[in-house]
Amino acid sequence: MIRLSVIGHLGHDALKKVINGKSVLSFSVAQNEQYKNLMGVVQERTTWINCSVWERDNLAPYLKKGTLVYVEGRPVFKGYAGKQGEALAGVNMRVAELALLPGARGVLGTGSAGVEEEKPEVADDEELDDEVRNDLPF
Template sequence: MANRGVNKVILLGRLGADPDIRYLPNNGGKVVAVRLATSEVWKDAKNVKQERTEWHRVVFFKKLADTAGEYLKKGGQIYVEGTLRTQQWDKNGEKRYRTEVVAHELQMLDRASDTSGTHGTHQSSSASSVPDTADMDEDFDDIPFF
């Protein structure tokens, strides 16, 4: 195993927005992207509570894309296992990069309220607690899907 690397990511967090559903141009396959917030809480030297939120772009393909597109909603808490992938593209002659998590496993821990009530959704009082989206990267539209 010394010659092999490991590329594995495990995240547990809340969705900052509803899924972004798109289709690949060549084969029409579905791609679903979500913004997932994970938070870290600690006390500083003065014993004051500090919190930092990290935003992750998670993409789903094939059957997971179908599930994610249908059932995931803003505020829902999910557990994801996957791998890191960095994309590179040019925009107006400038190289752009984005690292994302390609999901291989998804578990929905709870979901935001479903207004139709058809999915038997249950929600704890903290399920609607979505982190502030002020530092969330909104620039999804200029990223090509490969």
């Protein structure tokens, strides 16, 4: 069995459909990568993965455009013709696992999904004893 794992941002809010009496949420995930071409110039490429989640309507309010997600599932590769008749290929995924990741845009109205960063404690000069103060290089 082939499994596909992707971390990326949602391209649009999840759309709910009913197919053969079963609900399905569909959304797209953008996976960005940077690489150097043959000339050594840094290029960026975005791959869009069309995803579908069956019978999980409760996820719809959380799957908003820009949300950072981890999705894993079974890939389905489809060929189609472009606007000028050229042969193109697309990747669809039937999602088995989905997780919202911290730092997701649009989740809970913050950029960090409610996760606070720990700030290191810095000691004041008065709290340093003489032995430590003598070891400082400045």
